[in-house]
Amino acid sequence: xxxxxxxxxxxxxxxxxxxxxxxxxxxxxxxDKNPVEVLVSKADYAKRMGAAVTAVQDSALPALNRxxxxxxxxxxxxxxxxxxxxxIGIGPYKxxxxxxxxxxxxxxxxPTLP
Amino acid sequence: MFNIAMALVMGANVQAGVGRNMVPxxxxxxxxxxxxxxxxxxxxxxxxxxxxEVLNKLLDNIFEANGEALDQLTTNMxxxxxxxxxxxxxxxxxxxxxxxxxSISGSGLLGALTFKGTPSVQVFWRRQNEARKPTVPAxxxxxxxxxxxxxxxxxPSTDISAQLEPPIRAMVAGGKINDESALRKNLTAxxxxxxxxxxxxxxxxxxHWWVSRFRMDVTIDASGKVSPFLSIGAETKFRFDWARIQxxxxxxxxxxxxxxxxxxxxxxxxxxxxxxxxxxxxxxxGKVAGGFQLxxxxxxxxxxxSGTIGIVKGTASTLGQIYFAQNVKKPxxxxxxxxHGFLNVIEGEHSKAHMNFAETNxxxxxxxxxxxxxxxxxxxxxxxxxxxxxxxxxFAARASRSPGRHWKVFEMRPAFDVSLxxxxxxxxxxxxxxxxxxxxxxxx
Numbered sequence: 001x002x003x004x005x006x007x008x009x010x011x012x013x014x015x016x017x018x019x020x021x022x023x024x025x026x027x028x029x030x031x032d033k034n035p036v037e038v039l040v041s042k043a044d045y046a047k048r049m050g051a052a053v054t055a056v057q058d059s060a061l062p063a064l065n066r067x068x069x070x071x072x073x074x075x076x077x078x079x080x081x082x083x084x085x086x087x088i089g090i091g092p093y094k095x096x097x098x099x100x101x102x103x104x105x106x107x108x109x110x111p112t113l114p
Numbered sequence: 115m116f117n118i119a120m121a122l123v124m125g126a127n128v129q130a131g132v133g134r135n136m137v138p139x140x141x142x143x144x145x146x147x148x149x150x151x152x153x154x155x156x157x158x159x160x161x162x163x164x165x166x167e168v169l170n171k172l173l174d175n176i177f178e179a180n181g182e183a184l185d186q187l188t189t190n191m192x193x194x195x196x197x198x199x200x201x202x203x204x205x206x207x208x209x210x211x212x213x214x215x216x217s218i219s220g221s222g223l224l225g226a227l228t229f230k231g232t233p234s235v236q237v238f239w240r241r242q243n244e245a246r247k248p249t250v251p252a253x254x255x256x257x258x259x260x261x262x263x264x265x266x267x268x269x270p271s272t273d274i275s276a277q278l279e280p281p282i283r284a285m286v287a288g289g290k291i292n293d294e295s296a297l298r299k300n301l302t303a304x305x306x307x308x309x310x311x312x313x314x315x316x317x318x319x320x321x322h323w324w325v326s327r328f329r330m331d332v333t334i335d336a337s338g339k340v341s342p343f344l345s346i347g348a349e350t351k352f353r354f355d356w357a358r359i360q361x362x363x364x365x366x367x368x369x370x371x372x373x374x375x376x377x378x379x380x381x382x383x384x385x386x387x388x389x390x391x392x393x394x395x396x397x398x399x400g401k402v403a404g405g406f407q408l409x410x411x412x413x414x415x416x417x418x419x420s421g422t423i424g425i426v427k428g429t430a431s432t433l434g435q436i437y438f439a440q441n442v443k444k445p446x447x448x449x450x451x452x453x454h455g456f457l458n459v460i461e462g463e464h465s466k467a468h469m470n471f472a473e474t475n476x477x478x479x480x481x482x483x484x485x486x487x488x489x490x491x492x493x494x495x496x497x498x499x500x501x502x503x504x505x506x507x508x509f510a511a512r513a514s515r516s517p518g519r520h521w522k523v524f525e526m527r528p529a530f531d532v533s534l535x536x537x538x539x540x541x542x543x544x545x546x547x548x549x550x551x552x553x554x555x556x557x558x
Contacts, residue, residue: 025225027217042179049183057209064207104211108203
């Protein structure tokens with residue numbers, strides 16, 4: 001019971017401590033297609049997005065670098081689309097927000113973007 | 115008791131955001147939808163200056179957070195050793211381009227988007243006066259692979275057939291098409307029709323703005339029949355893609371068009387000319403917002419059963435997408451475009467509320483079993499475009515201040531929906547509106 005009220009106090013403190021001024025709202029739709037808005041801190045957003053794009057790069061580049069030159073066709077551009085799972089909230093009010101992004105990898109200094 | 119208190123706390127978090135990070139209601143709620151959405155629209159603060167400050171802070175946070183995330187990427191110089199077989203523009207494989215979205219919720223809250231659909235109008239802002247920027251206009255990365263044909267107006271029939279053959283074989287091999295010969299015949303005919311229709315788009319309209327690309331998506335059923343409109347749950351999709359190569363003289367179409375297709379072609383040319391004139395009228399000042407300049411404009415077009423061309427409202431009955439690009443050179447002298455007439459807005463679904471709104475506001479419309487065509491005053495549409503550019507300018511102004519170390523915002527792509535009144539609001543898909551942000555890697 002104590003823990004529940006502790007959570008309540010922490011939750012109530014968020015808007016009072018000024019965290020909102022450094023927060024980023026994530027906006028999406030829930031299962032019933034109603035808008036869902038959840039606030040994450042700027043630091044958390046940067047951390048999650050950074051981890052996601054780094055993971056994408058770490059997966060893609062080794063494979064791309066292993067490709068041998070030759071043949072009539074050369075791979076110049078790869079587009080990867082990713083959703084970052086950022087589940088935020090407590091108990092029945094949990095909301096799942098999925099910031100989406102796309103990263104384009106290329107081996108050209110003057111790429112034609114798709 | 116605890117749950118009620120918890121709901122209040124969670125609500126307080128959301129309300130704290132709703133009351134602060136909100137954009138003006140007329141940015142995203144179209145007049146004909148306002149009465150429908152009134153329950154969802156929260157009250158906007160009465161202090162616009164404070165509201166703008168809060169929005170600026172939020173945008174700065176989003177740009178900085180994305181910049182910080184991208185700066186975590188390390189530059190990998192593997193495979194960077196010289197190799198004579200490499201092309202001149204070779205660089206080690208690297209992440210070059212990153213896009214994500216801003217969103218505006220049904221209650222006006224601005225934030226990062228977590229869901230997205232297809233807009234009807236999208237404008238592209240690019241940072242100017244930078245030493246390094248992509249030389250080729252960037253197009254939005256595709257969301258899904260789709261069989262396609264890149265066509266030019268003077269492409270011989272043999273080349274069209276040769277290009278179509280691999281996707282035809284792939285579609286048949288996929289088991290979704292039963293009649294290969296019918297598919298080949300119908301798709302070839304559709305390709306040649308498309309080629310004939312776009313040949314007129316190569317004419318230089320004499321404006322700053324010209325058509326740089328036209329895309330048309332068709333659907334194919336199991337019998338190999340090709341239909342010119344996308345339908346929901348369609349069997350197989352195929353895309354025709356035409357990109358203009360700076361030709362000033364239109365290529366004469368080789369194929370003799372049927373009367374209906376000829377009318378479609380003629381109406382398409384009229385639509386292009388009128389839209390280019392509208393864009394010209396509102397952008398000739400060459401204004402830039404925070405170093406960003408509008409350089410590309412994409413509009414979703416549709417055609418009614420009678421061949422009327424207009425901007426498509428909603429996702430149904432989309433004929434294709436037209437991209438307008440802007441020349442940086444001085445335009446040729448052109449006749450002053452008269453500002454009378456109407457813009458057709460085609461809505462696939464029969465919205466009773468929209469028709470009532472049109473009647474109340476004296477907007478003429480024509481309802482057929484398949485769609486409703488609203489006749490929107492062109493001068494009002496032009497004003498709507500101007501306002502849309504101001505909205506884009508707001509986002510661009512903040513993007514120009516983002517201090518990323520290695521990654522920079524180079525493009526902003528707000529997407530708009532057209533109102534029956536001619537105004538434009540940031541497009542809502544589901545209940546969300548979006549603005550696409552594009553970051554480029556400065557290391558290469």
